[in-house]
Amino acid sequence: MAIDKVGHNALNYQSKTILSKRQMKDAENYLPGGVTANIKYFAPYPIVMKKGKGAWLTDVDGNSYVDYLMGYGALALGHGHSRMNDAITEQLNQDGTHLFGTPHLKEVEFAKKIQQYYPSIKKLRYTNSGTEATQLAIRIAKVFTKKKKIAKFEGHYHGGFKEVLYSINPPLTEAGAIDRPIAVPESAGVEVDGLEPFILPFNDVEGVEKIISQSHQEIAAVLIEPVQAGFILAEQAFMDKLRELTLKYGIILIFDEIKTGFRIALGGAQELYRIDPDITTLGKIIGGGFPIGLVGGREDIMEVSSPKRGFDVFEAGVDGKETAKDVLFHSGTYNGHPTILAAGLATIQELEVSFPQIVNYTMELRKRIEEVGLKSGIPIRTYGAGTVFNVVWNEEKKLRHYRDLLQSNTMKRKELDFELLQLGVYTKPLNRYSISAAHGDKELDHTISAYENVCYCFKEGSGVS
Ligand SMILES: Cc1ncc(COP(=O)(O)O)c(C=O)c1O
Missing domain, CATH: 3.90.1150.10 (Aspartate Aminotransferase, domain 1)
Known part of the structure; x- marks a missing residue:
């Protein structure tokens, strides 16, 4: 052999x-x-x-x-699945198009369904992937807190972009002490350049408390897979402490529920742990197999992306308007795609049964x-x-x-x-x-x-x- x-x-x-x-x-x-x-x-x-x-x-x-x-x-x-196939054809037949490029009815219908299971999500934005969702969540947290860095956990994956491509699968020889891990780059083009995230030890209350209490002035957000890689559960006491610490120090707690949403429970890990994060990211299941992501959370935080706060980037300079910097600009031609929302809604409705x-x-x-x-x-x-x-x-x-x-x-x-x-x-x-x-x-x-x-x-x- x-x-x-x-x-x-x-x-x-x-x-x-x-x-x-x-x-x-x-x-x-x-x-x-x-x-x-x-x-x-x-x-x-x-x-x-x-x-x-x-x-x-x-x-x-x-x-x-x-x-x-x-x-x-x-x-x-x-x-x-026949319910998915039907939902897609029905959306096309009913709406006559698979892309409006304008506000449409499914955007709110879907948001209401999400809120039913994720009551911590008061306002939300759609993206086209999980990667885009975590990227947007981090941007929002940084703008809201006016802080520059994030903290993530060793072994946790949040998508394919520079800010989070650290210490996902680091060799022990480079990973530092168990209670004080070091940021290890996981891709070409990713360096330890001073803006790398703080790396936190999962399920280690004391380790996390030490790092956060020392560096909270720099940390905009703590990003976590509440169930690491979808299968290593956080301990309840650890999650409670993390919520307590992030509240104490004005740090945004982001639950990345892209794997766990509608899988750990219909209401994701936040239902299991009975914790309201400040921001949640969802993806995967909510698109029924089509590309989607979602960022949602506290109203005051999510509102930083409202175009009603100021001008958007394409208006700046027009009619004497000079700046777009009051608004966190978030966009995407395909955000809230009607066919995908129809597929996602059908998936959630089937899962309810x-x-x-x-x-x-x-x-x-x-x-x-x-x-x-x-x-x-x-x-x-x-x-x-x-x-x-x-x-x-x-x-x-x-x-x-x-x-x-x-x-x-x-x-x-x-x-x-x-x-x-x-x-x-x-x-x-x-x-x-x-x-x-x-x-x-x-x-x-x-x-x-x-x-x-x-x-x-x-x-x-x-x-x-
Ligand atoms: C927890 C988590 N965050 C983010 C992502 C990135 O999502 P996507 O592959 O849709 O970009 C994934 C993908 O597996 C994930 O599991």
Whole structure:
């Protein structure tokens, strides 16, 4: 058996995905690395998909997979759900256009629905991605507080732009002390230049208190994934303390709920922790698989972007008006796109019915994966909440933050992922599992039987062929 450097059975993978390999080679002629987003890549090459239906994906070689990536969690209803398809056609038929470029009715209808589940959101703005949403949230916080820096947590991801591309997956040798992490750049073009964020230790009350109390005059906002990477839960006492400290020091608390919104609970992590953040960012699920992001929060904070406060950038200089600096300029041709809002609304309405059933599937899947681990002697555990979780290959240790995750055996988890891929269970290696309304008994049985196959073979040390 040929084992490549990540340890999986490379020959087998390649023999089952010949056309994917060929397609990726061709893609490299047109796209850097053959991909349109760096997260889509994994070695030796990613699988190229051709069709999606319900909970299933089919690749270009004709292999079928139960999909647990679900568009990185964006697809709460699965692929091609009829309610979504109907909502899109209905919007087009009813409105006669898929882009008004003016205010329209769905913008407010959708905002009311969001407010129903996220009462901390008094006013909101739409964006076209999660990245844009966190970027806007930070801009708003800086303008509102008149402070220049932010603080983020080690191990937390907030999108692909300079201000937040620090200490997401830093090597321990560069990451500093556990209670006082150092900002480690995570991309070319990102430096430690004095404007890098303060890096906070997740689930560490004393560590966070020390850093915030020393540097609060510089910190406009604390940005947090309340459930790290969608599966490592914050402790309640930690979240309560964070809320207390940010209020005490006039720091804007931003909950980045792009992964957790409508997944941890319909009302996201803020429902679970019973905490009102000052600003929330949402994305993924709320667009039903179409590009969207949203920033919402306290009225006085969000109002900094109101054009009624002054002039906008295209009016400055006209009629003797000289400046646009009173208003935080936020714009986007596609913001509040009617088709996307229709798709998002249909998703939320369907979730209002099916969310408990998706949670039940998730709990049953997690229980049965852990049972397989226990019976086969493979130390896999699941972590998460609501309709999202991850499988971690670790011994007894409790998982509380990024550095604990580093102690787990990611090589083995990757091996497990590659073997499961070959048995028709899909997630990007090492990624979390996102469950949809389309997952049912058939998918559960298929997944567990693949886990049994892989784990028992692992135990015998024979690999899976
Ligand atoms: C917590 C969090 N914030 C921000 C983003 C960026 O969102 P997008 O990929 O839509 O730009 C993501 C994406 O995975 C995310 O999980």
